[in-house]
Amino acid sequence: MVHQGHNVKRIREILGIKQDALAIKLGLSQQAISQLEQKEILDKATLEKLSGALGVSEDIIKDFKDDKAIHIVSNNNYHDNAASVQYNFNPIDKWLEAIEENKKLYERLLQSEKEKVELLQKLLNK
Incomplete structure (x- = not known):
């Protein structure tokens, strides 16, 4: 059956x-x-x-x-003889990857801002 x-x-x-x-x-x-x-x-x-x-x-x-x-x-859905590629991925995995990239970018930006503050403090203390 x-x-x-x-x-x-x-x-x-x-x-x-x-x-x-x-x-x-x-x-x-x-x-x-x-x-x-x-x-x-x-x-x-x-x-x-x-x-x-x-x-x-x-x-x-x-x-x-x-x-x-x-x-x-x-x-599957290919009616001509052209080569076709089908990509399968988990959208949640892609979303988590994007979050990790944003986190790294934020950390770099924060570090850059800290360096600017330190430089300004040095200039003001002279």
């Missing part, structure tokens, strides 16, 4: 999409995605939304088999 929820999970994993990212794309919680992946049969509206978010047809979700995985990934 086909388990559509498990098929969604396998396709998502093969495409390198985390539950959180899929949830954001669909306007759902990560827990809701987890629950969907446990369902044996998905309703038509849910199948439509998931297939759109994953970039695969509903039939692929319904009839997915691991041996078809290479075909899905290699033909």
Whole structure:
């Protein structure tokens, strides 16, 4: 028997999409995605939304088999023969990296201001 929820999970994993990212794309919680992946049969509206978010047809979700995985990934939304690159990243990781960069920048700015104050104090004490 086909388990559509498990098929969604396998396709998502093969495409390198985390539950959180899929949830954001669909306007759902990560827990809701987890629950969907446990369902044996998905309703038509849910199948439509998931297939759109994953970039695969509903039939692929319904009839997915691991041996078809290479075909899905290699033909996912690419209808020409041009080379394509798909980048997958966790937006939270990127956000944390940006915070760290801002922290370093702030520390450098603060150090520069301290040096200016010290220089001004030296000039005033002469």
